[in-house]
Amino acid sequence: MADWVTVCATVSTGLESIAVKECKEKLACKSIREGRGRVYFEISVDSFSEVKILRSVENLFIVLKEFEEGSEEIDCFSSDILEKFYKLPQHLEWSLALSLWKQFTGYEGILFKNETTEGKRLEDGTVAPVDCADNQNKGEDPVGEDETDSDSKENPAKRIKRSNEDPHDELQDNKCDHTLMKNNSSENGSLLLLPRFRVTCTRTGKNHSFSSPEAAAKFGGGINDWFGWRVDLSNADIEVLLNIVENHVVIGVSLTKESRGKRNIVHFGPTTLKSSIAYCMLKLADIQPGDVVCDPMCGGGSIPIEAVLNWPICAHLCGDNHEMAPPRTLANVQSVTGQQADKRKSLPLDIYQWNVCNLPLKSDSVDVFISDLPFGKKSGSKHENWNLYPKALEEMARVCCAESGRAVLLTQDKRVMGQVLNKTEQWKKDLTLWINMGGLKAGLYVLSRTKK
Numbered sequence: 001m002a003d004w005v006t007v008c009a010t011v012s013t014g015l016e017s018i019a020v021k022e023c024k025e026k027l028a029c030k031s032i033r034e035g036r037g038r039v040y041f042e043i044s045v046d047s048f049s050e051v052k053i054l055r056s057v058e059n060l061f062i063v064l065k066e067f068e069e070g071s072e073e074i075d076c077f078s079s080d081i082l083e084k085f086y087k088l089p090q091h092l093e094w095s096l097a098l099s100l101w102k103q104f105t106g107y108e109g110i111l112f113k114n115e116t117t118e119g120k121r122l123e124d125g126t127v128a129p130v131d132c133a134d135n136q137n138k139g140e141d142p143v144g145e146d147e148t149d150s151d152s153k154e155n156p157a158k159r160i161k162r163s164n165e166d167p168h169d170e171l172q173d174n175k176c177d178h179t180l181m182k183n184n185s186s187e188n189g190s191l192l193l194l195p196r197f198r199v200t201c202t203r204t205g206k207n208h209s210f211s212s213p214e215a216a217a218k219f220g221g222g223i224n225d226w227f228g229w230r231v232d233l234s235n236a237d238i239e240v241l242l243n244i245v246e247n248h249v250v251i252g253v254s255l256t257k258e259s260r261g262k263r264n265i266v267h268f269g270p271t272t273l274k275s276s277i278a279y280c281m282l283k284l285a286d287i288q289p290g291d292v293v294c295d296p297m298c299g300g301g302s303i304p305i306e307a308v309l310n311w312p313i314c315a316h317l318c319g320d321n322h323e324m325a326p327p328r329t330l331a332n333v334q335s336v337t338g339q340q341a342d343k344r345k346s347l348p349l350d351i352y353q354w355n356v357c358n359l360p361l362k363s364d365s366v367d368v369f370i371s372d373l374p375f376g377k378k379s380g381s382k383h384e385n386w387n388l389y390p391k392a393l394e395e396m397a398r399v400c401c402a403e404s405g406r407a408v409l410l411t412q413d414k415r416v417m418g419q420v421l422n423k424t425e426q427w428k429k430d431l432t433l434w435i436n437m438g439g440l441k442a443g444l445y446v447l448s449r450t451k452k
């Protein structure tokens, strides 16, 4: 067994450097490198489960194989590339990635046809292929997008029972199952115990002669024939990723069923911020023990909740002028509290309904302001921002500790923010990071409070 495994973590584009820093700080990892919207690192198999503690990242996957640009094995511009994708699964070294995936996700089913009956794992670490020759799924399009999967760890045995009870439900959406149910041999019975999978292909490159669904279908067809795993786009146990950037191909096994950016929040508002972005904003503020940290426009509370969870030795407060926002924040706080070991222990966060332009706080009383301002699209309007931003920054300057105070503000309205920052003498712009938020380019402004 190899000692090290490569993990890829996705991160909002523009925040890669913060994710790299977090990996260095928290993990015993090596060979960290950045890609666009992702970071790669190697971690020892023994400490693999520690990747769970990362907060700046969204999705995690184990890199099964990486074909660098110019690799002799894969040429994405060749005419037979789809056939190559089809044959690829039988040449990949799956064992380590799958055993770590099992350990990480807690999946309890079998992975290989002969795993329980004959234990027929070949000595070189590869697995015995299954005979799924009349599998009607061959060539089906297994490409899929992220979906929430509440039933993800369902025991395969339970599924069999369900499909026996009402086979028609199961058969309608899964032709492979149809074949298996028809034959009903013991061999095919064991195939039903195998996991369901899907391939998700992401592709960048203008001159490929294939589409993402075609690549996913071919690669997925190869997996289906090699392992006998059944395609299931909406309720897959295993998601295999095929990432193609021009002539660079990365194949991975996903560790996360849904983006970790959605943690903490169960009551979503119109503009809920990903917790992973909130964490990165907080990191940029260089919070110190004892600091008073405030989000004056908190919406459903993604920033203050992430702040309390990661910087517990601070005083945290937040508020919003919308009547629905403070109760929403409270409901999210209660949900997080309910997931903690000690459910009686609430999060130390004070929540207010207030106007950021007139805060009920004395001067020089807050060390760090962190906020995700109304962009003027889903929240507020560009017109209102001309009035709101100067007043909000002035009030935050009053309340923020002169000279030592900081603010990290996120907005897509760079025109208004640019003008306000040009005019004010109370805030100094230390850094602007441009990040991609669902296709929108937003600015993350790191400010320090001046003496004035």
Ligand SMILES: C[S@@+](CC[C@H](N)C(=O)[O-])C[C@H]1O[C@@H](n2cnc3c(N)ncnc32)[C@H](O)[C@@H]1O
Binding pocket: 269, 271, 272, 273, 274, 296, 297, 298, 299, 300, 301, 302, 303, 319, 320, 321, 322, 325, 354, 355, 356, 357, 372, 373, 374, 375, 379, 380, 388
């Ligand atoms: C982009 S949203 C914040 C979203 C939040 N980060 C979340 O994850 O839910 C901006 C928030 O600013 C609030 N807001 C707008 N004007 C405000 C004001 N004058 N005082 C306080 N809050 C205000 C809005 O009600 C909205 O909830």
